[in-house]
Amino acid sequence: MALTAVSLGTVAAVAPAVPASAAGPADHVLYWNDVxxxxxRQEGGAPGPLARAGAMVHAAIYDAANSALCATGADRCLGQQYRIKVTPTPGVTPDLATAIDYAxxxxxxxxxxxxNFxxxxxxxxxxxASSPARTDGQRIGSASAQAMISFRVNDGAPDFSTYTDGTVPGQWRRTGSGAPATPSWGLVTPFAMTSNTQFRPGPPAGHSSYAALLASQAYADQLNEVKGLGRYDSSTRTNDQTQAAWxxxxxxxxxxxxxxxLFAHTQIVAKAAKxxxxxxxxxxxxxxxxxGDAxxxxxxAKYQTDVDLWRPETAIQRANEDARSDTVADPAWLPLSADRNNVRFSPAFPAYTSGHATFGAAWAGAMRGFFAADAFSFAATTEDPHAVGxxxxxxxxxxxxxxNARSRIWLGVHYQFDADSGISSGTALANHVTASVLRPTASYTFDGFYENGAKVGTSIPDAAAPSSFTVGFKLTAGSAPVTDPGAVVGASWNGQPATAGAVTFANGRYEIAVSVPKSCAGRTWTFTVLLRDGxxxxxGVRCSTV
Structure with missing residues (x-):
């Protein structure tokens, strides 16, 4: 991945002149995530460069959106700047969508x-349509992008480093799936961490030498577990485990x-949460x-620590080298993992720690931080060719x-301590990210919910199902009432099959039309409103059937 500086003076040449009657995307953040x-899909390659690109794109989008909103008043900001808050143009309300687009x-x-994008x-x-608002949105978006691009110059990407394959038992060596992938990616400049080693997990099973690790009972137990569960023709792996692995x-x-x-799953949740x-x-x-930091x-952990651990494929085929009587070599052992032609392979980098587990835990932690809860029902999808549909x-x-973490054992490419350490370090990383960057700067007082104009506090004890009603609430900042529709950033039933309408402001309150289906009867559901202050x-809605 090359990094090329963008001149802010050149972007006007590609500004499209379009008729006002045309229709662009409903949500420009989701649009560019799709791009x-x-x-x-087009570029492929190792996860690190892809994650870096995602962090750069979406952090720049955040700065652009935040700058555009801040331009209409300090109380309208999304929160802290990441790299930049672009100075507003007096008398101009910048177009938010355009700022996002150019970032x-x-x-x-x-x-x-x-x-070519x-x-x-x-x-x-x-x-x-062409207007001062659009021009200023372009200026803000391009300035936000340039701040990000400048931040990442000389950050260690792309990674052209080399790696010498291991020679001692336990040390990673190629399995035929390609050259070592991005061996110096652990040295890339972080996006939010204070150092590259801030959330480095401890060594596998607590052992910082190959000899000590291979001599441990934990190693033998986990090797034998993946030997049984991760083999391509395993008789102990269940159908559900096989499906999850793929x-x-x-x-x-x-x-x-x-x-x-994980970005696709973020989209699924974001749409459900409106x-x-x-x-x-x-x-x-x-x-x-x-x-990006995960x-x-x-x-x-894979390349910059004392143990660059061999994959189960190597460990099982060469178990005669580990000086143990309770691990038996199987030169014919291959993992479930396979390419489109069903040729079995292990990813071309050390096993410890699991990248999937680290990514998944970092994602889950970021989602929990944003939604201020872990509970959210969603239907997740995949693009793996072995799990179509x-x-x-x-x-x-x-x-x-x-x-996600456990699936890598079922796929035959990781040990359980790879998964456990990835979850631990990814969770700690996410907690740091949500506590230290993109923090909201607003603070609202909430006076409780209203149902069709009558105050109900935090619960509706007997909502008829199926039915529709209007939920209302008031917000204040300090002693001043808040009337900005942007103060509400989402409303949902946490993935349950009910519906929530658009947010309006009427009768001195924010109002949302909600509908509950007959299937709600007999249960208490949770209707959630997400506010700009984080x-x-x-x-709580307790449903009865009419």
Whole structure:
């Protein structure tokens, strides 16, 4: 991935002149995330560079959206700047969508200069007529992109380093799936961490030498576990475990790879939560930054520590070299993991720690941080060619991350301590990200919910189902009432099959029309409102059937 500086003076040449009657995307953050995922499929390669690109695109989008909103008043900001808050032009309200478009466009063409994103920009700008607002949105978006591009100059990417294969028992060596992938990625400049080793996991099973690790009972137990569960023709792996192994794989070029799958799941949740465009700018910024650093954490552990651990494929085939009587060599052993032609392979980098587990935990932590809760029911999807059309359902972000980590044992490419350490370090990283960057600067007082104008506090004890009603609430900042519709960034039933309408402001309150289906009867559901200050407010709705 080359990094090319973008001159802010050149972007006007590609500004599309489109009729005001045309229609662009409804949400420009989601639009550019789709462009990013398409680029992942086209580019392929190791997860680190892909995660870096995602962090750059979405952090720049956040800065652009934040700057555009701040220009209308300090109380309208999304929160803290990441790299820059662009100075507003007096008397101009910048176009938010245009600011997002140019931030994404300029970063993408810098990171991927071999690709042409002009058509994507034209499609995004459809329906936005020429105006001072559009011009200022372009200025803000390009300035936000340039701040990001400058930040990443000489950050250690691309990684052209080399690696010498191991020679001692336990040390990683190639398995026929390619040259070592990005061996110095753990040295890339972090996006939010204070150092590359800040969340480095301890050594596998607590052992910092190959001899001590291979002599441990934990090593033997975990090797024998993956030997049984991860073999391509395993008789002990269940059908559901096999499905999950393929579902989370996405190791093949042509898929959106592991970072892309997690971005896709972010989209699924964001749509279910009815997040606004501004809300998505912050959510995807947090997820992008967390995954950008997750790649650094995982690759630091893989290559920059004392143990560059061999994959189960090597360990099982060469178990006669580990000086143990309870691990038996099987030269014919191969993992479930396979390419499109069903040729078995292990990823071309050390096993410890698991990149999938680190990414998944960082994603789950960023989602928990944004939604201020772990519970959210969603139907997750995949692009792995061995799991076409498979959908797996989760009720929490953590459950998805845990299955993602465990799936690598079922796929035959990791040990359980790879997964456990990835979850631990990824979770700690995400907690740091959500506590230290893109923090909201607003603070609202919430006076409780109203149902059809009558105050109900935090619960509706007997809502008729099926039915529709209006939920209302008031917000104040200090002693001043808040009337800005942008103060509400989302409203949902946490993935349950009820509906929430658009946010309006009437009768001195924010109002949202909600509908509950007959299937709600007999249960208490939680209706959630997400606010720009990073808080959430929950309304318990106990349903009865009419």
């Amino acid at each position: 990013l995922l398409r680029t992942y 994404a466009y300029d970063v993408l063409r810098s990171v991927y200069p071999q690709r 002009s058509a994507d920009l034209v499609a995004a700008q459809e329906g936005i 579902f989370w794989a996405n190791d093949l070029d042509g898929t959106y790879k592991p970072p892309g799958q 997040l606004t465009q501004a809300g998505n700018a912050r959510l995807f910024g947090l997820v992008g930054i967390a995954m 790649a650094i954490v995982a690759w630091d 498979v959908v797996r359902n989760f009720s929490t972000f953590s459950a998805a991350a845990t299955e 808080s959430r407010r929950d309304l």
